[in-house]
Amino acid sequence: MRIPDSIVPAPLRRPAKPGEGGNDKGQAPADLKTSPPERPSDVQRVSDRAKEAPADVLAWVDQRAGASGFLTGMLYRKVPKGTNWFYTLGSATLFAFIVQAVTGVFLAMFYTPSPTQAYASIAHINNDVFLGQFVHGMHKWGASVMVILIFLHMGRTFFFGAYKYPRELNWVIGVVLLILTMMMALTGYLLPFDQRSFWASIVAINLTGTGPVVGPYLADFLRAGAELGGTTLARFYAIHMLLIPGAIIALIGAHLYLVVKLGTTAPPWVRAGKPKAAAPVSQLDAGTEGNGASPAR
Amino acid sequence: MTRRHAFTIAAQGIGGLAGAAIVLPAVGFAVAPIFHRSKERWEAVGPLDDFVVDTYRQVVFTETEGVGDAGKTTAYVRKGSKELGENPNEIVAISNRCAHLGCPVRFVEAAGNFICPCHGGVYDFQGRRIGGPPVRPLDQFQARVRNGQVELGPRYSVTSQLEPVRARDPGEFTGGVWEYLYPPRPSTFPPPSG
Amino acid sequence: MKPADKQAYLEEYEILKKKGKPFFPYAVLKDSTMALIVVGVIVLLSILLGAEQGPKADPTSTTYVPRPEWYFYFLFELLRVIKPPELVPIATVGIPTICMVLLFLLPFYDRNPERRPERRPIATTVGCLTIVAMAYLTYLGATGGSPTEIEMKVAPQYEAGKEVVAGAGCLACHKIGENGNNGPGPDLTHIAQRVPRAAIVRSVQIGPGIMPSYRDLPPRKLDELANFLSSLD
Numbered sequence: 006m007r008i009p010d011s012i013v014p015a016p017l018r019r020p021a022k023p024g025e026g027g028n029d030k031g032q033a034p035a036d037l038k039t040s041p042p043e044r045p046s047d048v049q050r051v052s053d054r055a056k057e058a059p060a061d062v063l064a065w066v067d068q069r070a071g072a073s074g075f076l077t078g079m080l081y082r083k084v085p086k087g088t089n090w091f092y093t094l095g096s097a098t099l100f101a102f103i104v105q106a107v108t109g110v111f112l113a114m115f116y117t118p119s120p121t122q123a124y125a126s127i128a129h130i131n132n133d134v135f136l137g138q139f140v141h142g143m144h145k146w147g148a149s150v151m152v153i154l155i156f157l158h159m160g161r162t163f164f165f166g167a168y169k170y171p172r173e174l175n176w177v178i179g180v181v182l183l184i185l186t187m188m189m190a191l192t193g194y195l196l197p198f199d200q201r202s203f204w205a206s207i208v209a210i211n212l213t214g215t216g217p218v219v220g221p222y223l224a225d226f227l228r229a230g231a232e233l234g235g236t237t238l239a240r241f242y243a244i245h246m247l248l249i250p251g252a253i254i255a256l257i258g259a260h261l262y263l264v265v266k267l268g269t270t271a272p273p274w275v276r277a278g279k280p281k282a283a284a285p286v287s288q289l290d291a292g293t294e295g296n297g298a299s300p301a302r
Numbered sequence: 303m304t305r306r307h308a309f310t311i312a313a314q315g316i317g318g319l320a321g322a323a324i325v326l327p328a329v330g331f332a333v334a335p336i337f338h339r340s341k342e343r344w345e346a347v348g349p350l351d352d353f354v355v356d357t358y359r360q361v362v363f364t365e366t367e368g369v370g371d372a373g374k375t376t377a378y379v380r381k382g383s384k385e386l387g388e389n390p391n392e393i394v395a396i397s398n399r400c401a402h403l404g405c406p407v408r409f410v411e412a413a414g415n416f417i418c419p420c421h422g423g424v425y426d427f428q429g430r431r432i433g434g435p436p437v438r439p440l441d442q443f444q445a446r447v448r449n450g451q452v453e454l455g456p457r458y459s460v461t462s463q464l465e466p467v468r469a470r471d472p473g474e475f476t477g478g479v480w481e482y483l484y485p486p487r488p489s490t491f492p493p494p495s496g
Numbered sequence: 497m498k499p500a501d502k503q504a505y506l507e508e509y510e511i512l513k514k515k516g517k518p519f520f521p522y523a524v525l526k527d528s529t530m531a532l533i534v535v536g537v538i539v540l541l542s543i544l545l546g547a548e549q550g551p552k553a554d555p556t557s558t559t560y561v562p563r564p565e566w567y568f569y570f571l572f573e574l575l576r577v578i579k580p581p582e583l584v585p586i587a588t589v590g591i592p593t594i595c596m597v598l599l600f601l602l603p604f605y606d607r608n609p610e611r612r613p614e615r616r617p618i619a620t621t622v623g624c625l626t627i628v629a630m631a632y633l634t635y636l637g638a639t640g641g642s643p644t645e646i647e648m649k650v651a652p653q654y655e656a657g658k659e660v661v662a663g664a665g666c667l668a669c670h671k672i673g674e675n676g677n678n679g680p681g682p683d684l685t686h687i688a689q690r691v692p693r694a695a696i697v698r699s700v701q702i703g704p705g706i707m708p709s710y711r712d713l714p715p716r717k718l719d720e721l722a723n724f725l726s727s728l729d
Binding site for chain 2: 228
Binding site for chain 2: 520552553554555556557559560561562575579581583584585602663665668703707709711713714717
């Protein structure tokens with residue numbers, strides 16, 4: 006499939022072959038006085054410039070940002086032979102996270118993190134705000150979908166052996182992301198402040214308290230005191246909105262960087278096969294040497 | 303000591319100071335509630351005659367101020383029983399918070415036991431654990447009688463021998479070596495003396 | 497992994513990569529389709545299931561049965577089946593911490609260069625077992641009901657006994673019909689076939705093993721309870 010020239014940056018475009026792309030009268034006229042060369046009309050000149058415009062804009066940005074090398078390297082890099090639909094689970098998880106982030110931002114515009122007003126603000130979102138219950142529902146079910154996808158992605162990575170050399174660091178980052186995702190689920194769960202949220206969160210906080218020595222202080226830290234108090238909800242809100250998403254975004258960046266740098270693995274059952282054996286020396290001609298590599302198209 | 307080396311150390315030192323100046327107050331801010339103890343609070347829950355010796359009456363009172371309904375809690379209150387070796391002039395107020403992980407327990411009159419719906423904890427009439435995963439007896443509230451009204455005060459925990467200790471979170475063992483493994487927290491009140 | 501294995505992998509990977517296709521548009525098309533499916537599923541769930549609130553948070557409740565969100569059901573079930581108090585910290589922090597550490601350090605103790613599942617029997621078996629265990633625990637956690645309700649239909653003279661049994665917390669360790677927990681106590685649905693009434697009464701009063709004793713049960717309630725249980729054949 007040929008990508009149109011307007012998207013590909015100028016330095017990467019295939020240069021025109023000599024003689025193609027021009028008008029039919031490719032030959033230079035024998036006598037320039039009697040048959041002057043065709044001048045393009047004004048309309049043609051403007052339309053030609055307009056067609057080049059996107060490339061011009063990109064070229065302008067590229068001359069100042071110098072990112073085209075990085076972008077083309079990232080977009081046009083090869084993925085190994087045999088890459089199948091299992092490999093979409095990682096980007097699907099990222100996409101679910103983006104859905105959560107966007108719906109979360111819109112919910113945050115209406116939510117009040119105070120123990121006396123949280124429930125009422127959620128009721129307001131559900132009942133009065135346009136598409137409120139829909140966005141709330143997307144955020145709530147998006148959380149379950151994201152948890153499912155991240156476990157599926159982890160399973161795929163495990164069974165394909167994609168955590169082995171040289172991708173061990175990527176796996177460790179991924180496990181941290183898994184833990185952060187579960188913590189997002191935990192902290193977000195208290196925010197609606199209905200019966201189910203409240204009791205599930207009480208039990209979760211008490212679970213952290215059972216760890217020896219540091220447990221009690223950790224539970225106090227989460228609750229902002231010995232009992233669930235005025236600032237507990239605000240604390241969970243800050244952790245859920247700011248602290249953990251910041252960490253997740255940073256770690257996703259590191260995770261993706263490693264994926265681009267190291268490449269994704271091929272499915273383990275795909276074998277490379279022997280590389281093509283070099284042709285015997287007698288078949289090489291002095292004249293045909295170097296003709297072997299024509300661009301495969 | 304080259305100039306470069308001196309500058310390296312200075313850059314790290316000053317940068318470290320600047321970073322600490324930002325981070326330490328923020329961390330202190332986040333960690334401060336561990337060391338803060340709110341004012342001791344006593345609330346009247348009913349006249350003395352409302353309560354009896356052989357069964358519990360359920361009362362609702364505010365444990366934490368300023369958070370509306372979320373600060374209330376339920377307690378089971380009765381008078382002390384001579385048969386059980388308690389002082390008949392004293393009030394026993396048992397918290398409904400399970401000592402396993404904090405779910406609300408229910409007093410079942412038929413069995414004379416407290417049952418927890420979450421993971422199946424069972425406590426006897428005095429709050430001692432007789433079945434299931436709870437790690438210690440139910441917490442109690444300090445209680446006193448003022449002007450004929452029973453008043454309930456701060457929460458405290460008990461050992462398996464029902465001796466008072468400072469309030470612990472659910473899931474934390476009490477007594478003996480556990481007092482050090484699950485240390486008392488500055489945010490809780492001293493237990494009553496007896 | 498031995499350096500020779502590492503080198504062999506890198507060489508093979510180079511070849512596979514050369515034979516592959518550009519990320520854009522081949523892989524990006526698959527990713528975009530999957531993204532569309534994901535957002536479609538989320539929208540569908542939101543429209544069909546909505547986001548209704550439950551009743552307002554009420555710490556004074558004595559009848560509410562707390563439950564976590566479904567993806568924590570496996571941990572919840574673990575906490576339910578581990579009854580002895582000494583083992584509670586193991587269930588709450590011990591097991592999850594050990595699992596997290598094992599997950600973390602996986603690439604460091606799995607040194608086998610082989611990546612095909614059929615050639616990594618230990619890894620594949622452990623992975624499948626973990627998935628099955630988590631799925632089973634999640635299912636158990638989801639279907640575990642409140643330990644204070646028996647739905648079984650009984651003759652009117654046994655209703656009172658059924659209420660005593662339901663209210664005494666027996667379902668926390670015993671199964672009766674569809675309700676209750678399948679352990680650590682024996683299933684009581686057909687207990688009368690195996691155990692005579694006197695033995696039932698004795699068990700209830702003594703509380704053998706980790707079972708609590710109900711000797712403080714008033715005699716009338718004990719009678720009703722024994723009548724109900726003796727009718728379960």
